[in-house]
Amino acid sequence: MIKIHRILAAPQVQILWLPIAKFQSVRIEFNFLAPQRYAQTTQRRLLINLLQRSNHFLPTAAQFNRQLANLYGTELTGQSIIYQNLNILSLALTVPVAHHLPALVPAAIDLLLQTLTAPNIDSKQEQFVDNAWQLETTNLAHAYASLQDNYSLLAELAMKKILYQSNPDLNIPDFGVAEQLTALTSMQTCSYYQKVIAQEPLIVTVVGDLPATVVDDLAQRCQVFAYQAQAIHLQKQALLSLPTQPVAQSDQLAIQQSQLVIAYRLPDDTSWPVSQVLNMMLGGDDQALLFQQVRERQSLAYSIYSNYNFYEHFLTIQAGVDAQQITAVQNLVAAQIEHLATQNLSDLLQHAKQTLISEHLLASDRLAVHAHRLLLKNLNPAMIVTDDQYQQKINQVTLKQVQAVAGQLQLLATYTLIGES
Amino acid sequence: MKFCEIDNPWQIPIRAIINPKFNQTFAIAMTDFGSLDIFDGIPAGSAHFLEHKLFAKPHYDSAQRFAQAGASSNAFTTYTKTAYLFKTVTNVADNLEILLDLISQPYFTTVNVAQERGIIAQEIQMYTDMPDWIVEQATLAALYPQDAIDFDIAGTTDSIAQITAPVLNQIYTHYYLPQNFCIYLAGKVDLAEINAKLQTLADHNHHLQMFAQRHGRPQLHQNPHLLPVVPQTTLRTIAQRPRFMLGLRLIPTIKQSCAMITLQNQLEFLFAIILGDSSKIHQTLVRRGLIDDSFGYTIIVERYYALVLISGESDQPQVVAHSLENYLFQGAFISELTRANLQMVQRENLGSYVFLQDYLENLATEAVELAFYDLDVRQMPQILQQIQLRDLKQLAEEIFKKENWTQTFLYPQ
Numbered sequence: 164m165i166k167i168h169r170i171l172a173a174p175q176v177q178i179l180w181l182p183i184a185k186f187q188s189v190r191i192e193f194n195f196l197a198p199q200r201y202a203q204t205t206q207r208r209l210l211i212n213l214l215q216r217s218n219h220f221l222p223t224a225a226q227f228n229r230q231l232a233n234l235y236g237t238e239l240t241g242q243s244i245i246y247q248n249l250n251i252l253s254l255a256l257t258v259p260v261a262h263h264l265p266a267l268v269p270a271a272i273d274l275l276l277q278t279l280t281a282p283n284i285d286s287k288q289e290q291f292v293d294n295a296w297q298l299e300t301t302n303l304a305h306a307y308a309s310l311q312d313n314y315s316l317l318a319e320l321a322m323k324k325i326l327y328q329s330n331p332d333l334n335i336p337d338f339g340v341a342e343q344l345t346a347l348t349s350m351q352t353c354s355y356y357q358k359v360i361a362q363e364p365l366i367v368t369v370v371g372d373l374p375a376t377v378v379d380d381l382a383q384r385c386q387v388f389a390y391q392a393q394a395i396h397l398q399k400q401a402l403l404s405l406p407t408q409p410v411a412q413s414d415q416l417a418i419q420q421s422q423l424v425i426a427y428r429l430p431d432d433t434s435w436p437v438s439q440v441l442n443m444m445l446g447g448d449d450q451a452l453l454f455q456q457v458r459e460r461q462s463l464a465y466s467i468y469s470n471y472n473f474y475e476h477f478l479t480i481q482a483g484v485d486a487q488q489i490t491a492v493q494n495l496v497a498a499q500i501e502h503l504a505t506q507n508l509s510d511l512l513q514h515a516k517q518t519l520i521s522e523h524l525l526a527s528d529r530l531a532v533h534a535h536r537l538l539l540k541n542l543n544p545a546m547i548v549t550d551d552q553y554q555q556k557i558n559q560v561t562l563k564q565v566q567a568v569a570g571q572l573q574l575l576a577t578y579t580l581i582g583e584s
Numbered sequence: 585m586k587f588c589e590i591d592n593p594w595q596i597p598i599r600a601i602i603n604p605k606f607n608q609t610f611a612i613a614m615t616d617f618g619s620l621d622i623f624d625g626i627p628a629g630s631a632h633f634l635e636h637k638l639f640a641k642p643h644y645d646s647a648q649r650f651a652q653a654g655a656s657s658n659a660f661t662t663y664t665k666t667a668y669l670f671k672t673v674t675n676v677a678d679n680l681e682i683l684l685d686l687i688s689q690p691y692f693t694t695v696n697v698a699q700e701r702g703i704i705a706q707e708i709q710m711y712t713d714m715p716d717w718i719v720e721q722a723t724l725a726a727l728y729p730q731d732a733i734d735f736d737i738a739g740t741t742d743s744i745a746q747i748t749a750p751v752l753n754q755i756y757t758h759y760y761l762p763q764n765f766c767i768y769l770a771g772k773v774d775l776a777e778i779n780a781k782l783q784t785l786a787d788h789n790h791h792l793q794m795f796a797q798r799h800g801r802p803q804l805h806q807n808p809h810l811l812p813v814v815p816q817t818t819l820r821t822i823a824q825r826p827r828f829m830l831g832l833r834l835i836p837t838i839k840q841s842c843a844m845i846t847l848q849n850q851l852e853f854l855f856a857i858i859l860g861d862s863s864k865i866h867q868t869l870v871r872r873g874l875i876d877d878s879f880g881y882t883i884i885v886e887r888y889y890a891l892v893l894i895s896g897e898s899d900q901p902q903v904v905a906h907s908l909e910n911y912l913f914q915g916a917f918i919s920e921l922t923r924a925n926l927q928m929v930q931r932e933n934l935g936s937y938v939f940l941q942d943y944l945e946n947l948a949t950e951a952v953e954l955a956f957y958d959l960d961v962r963q964m965p966q967i968l969q970q971i972q973l974r975d976l977k978q979l980a981e982e983i984f985k986k987e988n989w990t991q992t993f994l995y996p997q
Contacts, residue, residue, distance in 0.1 A: 185605040187941045223872070229862040236935030259938035298870060302877045308824045309878065309897060312715055332711050378617075417822050420709045450651045462702025465710055481711050524607040524673045528771075530942060559860045582713075 164549065167537065172382040175364040176195045180378050182371070185528075188259050189268060189371025193279065195252040195363040196523040198393050199245050201332045204354055205303075205339025206347055207252050211241035212299045213256060213291055213352070219272035219281035222292060230274060235259050235270045245337050247474055248398040249542070252359065254279065257530070259371065269377060274345070276384055279450035282356060290349035300344065307341040315483060318580045322479060325385040325412060325576045326426055327406035327473045361391045364539070370530055397542040401431070403475050415583050421486040422580040425496055426570040429476040438478075440560045441568055442471045443515035445503055446480055450514055452499040453480065461495065463488050477575060486582050493577070504569035514561050523553045585941065587962065590769075590778060596798035597955065600778070601770040601947060609676045610944045611669060613687050614902060614952045617759035618664035619737040620805040620887075624973035626755055627746040628732070629739015633697075633704060634752050636688045638668070638686060640696045643869045646686040647682035655679045661737050664804075664886040665953065671945070677781035678771065680873035684785065687765065690756045692749040701744055708738050715823040716895070723893060725830040726990040732805055733815040733889065760804045762795060766955045770948035782865035788828040806887045810835065813987060819994045827994040828901035834983050841887070841957045847979075848885035849933075849967055854976045855881050855892065857930045865911050872902045905991045912984050921980070926973050933968045934980040 170178040197203070221227040231237050243250060258271040283295045289298070310316055320336055327334035365388045369378055381559060405428055422505040446453040446469025457467045468481035484492050502508075526532040527550060536548040547553050590598040639646040639659070650657035655672035668686055672679050711717045717736075725734045730958045735743065769778070785792055813833065827914050834851075838844055859866060859881055869875040879896035909919060940947050951961040959967075 187938050223867065225862045225864075225867050228860075229928060232862065232932040234931075236725075236939070238931040257939075259935040261938065278839055294871070297873075300874065301960045305825065305876045305878065305897060311824045314713055350897050364619070374961070400803055418713045420706070420713055439736075448651075448656065449647055458703055459699075462699050462706070463702055465706040483706065485709070518651070521656070523669065528606045528944070 165544050170378070170382040172385040174326060175389040175394065176367070176385050177365070177541065178367045178369065178378065178382045179386065180338070180369040180373075181533055181537060182373065184372040185202065186260075186371055186530045188257055188530060189373055190255060190256040190368070190540070191272065191275065192368045194366045194368070194538055195359050196354050196366065197247055197250050197359070197363050198254070198395065198522060199250040199332050201335050201345070203355070203533050204243075204245070204250065204335045204337070205326055205343035206352060207243040207250055208337070208339045209299060209344065209347060209355055210359065211243050213250050213295055214278055214282055214356075214456070215239055215241035216299070217283040217295050218278045219283055220277060220501070222283050222435055224298065225292065226380045234271050234274070235261065235264070235348065237274075239275065243337060246397070247331060248288050248402060249395070251538075252363075255531070256326050258386075264282055268373060272377070273380060279360070279386060284356075287354070290353045290517070293298050293349075295520050296349045299500050300347070303339075303344055304341060306338075307344065314387060314416070314418055314420070314580055315481065317425050318578060319481060321414070322424040322426055322576060322578045325410050325578065326405060326461050326475075326477060327403060330402050333402060353578055360388055362393075363389060364392045364395055366538055366541055368534040369532040370537070387499060394454060399474065399543065401475050405475070405477060406575055412576070413579045413581060415581045418580075418582040420483045420583040421489055423484055423489055423492055424578045425480045425493065426575040426577075427478045427500070428575050429471065429478055430568055431476055431552045433476065435473045435561045436556045437475050437564045437568055438471050439487075439519055440512065440515050440557065441565045442469050442478060442506065443501070443519055444565065445469050445478075445499065445569075447515065448518055450511070450518075452503060452511070453496065456499055457482065457495050461491070463495070478572070487577055489581070495497045500569055500572055504566050507562070509562060511563065512560075516557050516560065519557050520554050524550055587960075588775065590775070590782070591780050594792060596765050597766060598767040599769070599955075600773045600775065600952070600974050601768065601944075601951065602773045602775075603770070603944070604772055606944060607673050608671055609673075609681060609769060609773055610671045610948050611767065611967070612667050612771045612948050612952050613669070613683055613767045614665050614667040614956070615760060615765050616664065616956055617666050617755075617764065617802070618662050618886075619735065620663045620732040620889075621759065621803075622735070622805070623803060626751065627705070627736070627739065627744040628735035628965060630747055630751060630755055631666050632738050633700065633744060633747045633889070634755060635659045635661045635666045635668075636704060637692055637697060637700050637752060638690060638756075641691045643686075644826070644915060646682060646702045646757055649682045649685075650679060653678045653682060655682075659710060662886065663737065663884075663889070665956070667763055667949070667952070673914050675787060676968045677777045678767070680769070681781060681785060681986065682844070683767070684792055684989075685789070687760060688789040690753060690760070692752040692756075694749055696819070697747065697749045697752065699885060701747070704738060704744050705741055708736070708741055708744070711738070715827055715994055718819060718821055719827050719829045719895065719992050721891065722817045722819055723829040723990060723992040724993075726817050726992060727831045727833045727891060728808050729811045729814060731809040731811075733808065755871055758800070761798050761800055761802065763799070764802060766952050768952040770944040770951075770956075770983075773835040775848055778969060796911070798966050804887070808833070810905065815989050815990055819992070820997045821994060823994060823996045825897040826901045826996065827895065827897050829895040829992045830905055831990045832894075832989045834892075835988070836886065836888055836890050842959050844885050844888065844890070845954065845959055846967060847890060848883060850975055850979050851883045851885070851892065852933070853926065853929050853971055854979055855883060856932070857925045858912075858920050858980075861892065863917075863920055864910070864927070865917070869904060869907060874898055874900055874907070884896060890897065901993050904957060905993070909989070909991075913986060913989075915980070917980070917985075920976075921973060921977055923973060926976070930971070933964055937965055937968070953976040
């Protein structure tokens with residue numbers, strides 16, 4: 164096993180480096196952590212969009228992109244995600260490693276640090292320059308409009324609204340909402356950026372085969388961040404009070420295919436390995452009960468799958484179906500849960516375990532997954548991320564445990580987006 | 585990373601890209617048969633339907649077999665190719681056996697074909713709710729009227745109603761021939777184990793023996809029908825924002841298939857320089873509020889088809905189209921064709937080739953597709969480095985012809 168190197172660059176700045184030699188590229192991710200607040204969600208997404216496309220020295224998107232292209236297609240991508248009580252603002256750099264170009268990675272790191280410390284703000288340090296502000300606010304507004312054309316996403320978000328109503332801070336998509344965007348100003352966002360840099364704990368993950376001097380230098384240069392930050396911790400308990408009575412909601416649109424989303428409550432004491440195995444057996448892949456029954460046997464959907472939220476103890480099932488078949492699919496879903504609770508599905512159990520273990524190993528072949536695991540492990544030290552430990556935990560799950568949980572699944576909500584065409 | 589050829593008695597090209605640092609093995613079997621290959625009596629969507637239904641076998645399903653052997657499997661159909669693939673961390677040789685069985689043993693019945701029709705109908709229904717899909721279909725239909733590319737890869741609800749078990753058997757027999765296939769494995773590959781498995785199969789697998797004996801020269805839809813382009817199409821559908829798609833078809837005079845890949849890369853370079861996000865026109869259109877992040881272009885080169893689709897959302901799609909038309913057809917882009925810009929896209933593409941090596945699925949898929957153009961994926965850096973500014977200038981002089989240009993506009997209903 165490759166040892167993770169930890170460097171405490173400043174009281175609230177940690178560098179985690181996995182010196183893995185497997186990949187032809189390296190990834191460096193800056194993750195700024197803040198408590199998740201409804202009011203700041205859109206601002207954080209807009210801010211990361213502003214940071215990833217220009218800076219003080221490369222003030223247009225064209226100049227910025229040209230620099231990335233000249234760094235052999237180095238990628239710089241930003242995102243803001245809600246993870247339990249946290250909102251994580253990430254800027255990730257992926258650089259191809261060419262041994263005949265040793266200066267490439269340091270040059271890419273320079274660009275990343277320049278982007279974070281010298282953003283595209285005016286000389287008074289009060290607001291983002293007009294062009295950059297216009298570009299990003301327009302793009303985000305258009306993206307909000309266009310997601311109305313993505314009906315499966317609309318249905319998923321509608322279900323989220325139902326399930327998250329008890330916790331307004333979490334009841335918002337990671338990418339924010341149009342109403343908040345229109346109220347934001349460049350000045351506020353600039354001031355918010357300064358707060359992020361100074362006050363938010365920073366976890367930098369580095370994955371790849373780099374000279375130690377490069378990482379040491381990076382750590383040194385990261386001391387400028389988080390100088391006023393206080394520690395922040397991941398809350399591992401449930402943060403939602405889920406509906407106590409089944410909720411049924413429906414909308415209609417002039418579309419061809421209807422969308423169905425059903426949510427079930429998982430018992431509070433369900434362990435993560437049992438949740439994962441149950442989810443895989445029910446709707447995790449093409450051998451799962453839902454896929455086999457709803458798609459393969461009854462030809463009622465092109466795709467049907469389930470997902471689960473371990474911290475909040477719920478499971479959702481989603482499918483695109485013909486409007487006339489919604490009830491038939493709902494009945495089939497209920498029948499599969501009953502089947503899972505009562506039948507001896509030993510073969511399916513074995514398959515689910517094997518698939519989960521394979522997926523974990525396959526994920527270890529992806530550079531970005533290693534960076535993500537470093538971050539999660541740091542937020543939750545109890546989290547199992549190594550291949551051996553994961554395999555052991557999954558293999559311990561019994562059919563009885565899965566059946567017991569399946570038998571206790573409670574319907575929480577049903578959302579249908581009905582196609583009128 | 586090591587490349588090697590795996591001998592087999594069926595004359596199927598089987599190749600491996602070995603990288604033991606990875607946990608996974610990815611395998612892909614691709615045949616030179618796609619949605620364009622619709623001739624008399626073959627309804628649109630047949631290649632895709634066959635891809636779905638080939639997994640059905642007497643008394644078992646190949647997807648289930650893969651799952652039992654620890655692999656996840658999938659398949660896809662493009663305009664000119666059909667591919668079957670698996671990904672696994674275990675039992676590579678057994679999964680390769682299942683893959684060979686999958687492609688060598690058809691089992692189409694009236695019942696299982698009818699069942700699949702319902703699933704594909706749902707898939708088609710899903711696409712018809714996607715404005716981007718609608719605008720692309722209309723653009724292709726305008727660029728190539730009455731050509732097979734007019735139809736979506738999945739076909740239509742009417743065309744799939746005509747697909748029966750005999751139709752699938754007919755096209756399977758015609759196109760699924762050993763010499764029409766190529767297989768790539770990538771990742772952790774134990775050659776001794778694979779060779780031993782292939783030897784056992786050669787001795788005992790009746791279906792593969794039968795498959796190996798089949799020969800022929802299948803009729804392929806190599807060149808597009810070139811009826812006059814429909815210059816403009818306007819659509820209305822449920823959508824939030826207006827969209828545009830501008831299509832440019834090329835009429836290649838190329839005789840060697842490998843030259844099509846050079847053409848594809850030259851087109852990629854040319855459009856990255858003249859329309860990419862570092863180009864002046866891109867900045868101008870953004871500054872005028874005419875385009876946003878949805879703006880982009882796609883270059884499609886398959887067999888002897890070559891086309892470019894430029895698309896996006898805009899509140900003023902006709903103004904964007906007019907600006908781009910003037911820019912492209914009046915040669916206003918010529919000042920962008922500089923050495924510095926060429927070097928920039930060359931570097932970016934060389935970097936992409938390095939990234940590709942970390943994504944075995946993409947690497948193997950790229951490698952298998954290139955094999956149909958008689959190219960090795962390792963030749964790509966050299967091909968990229970050989971592209972000269974004069975090639976791009978010459979290409980630009982040849983391709984921008986109004987008679988090969990179409991504009992599609994989609995407005996919210």
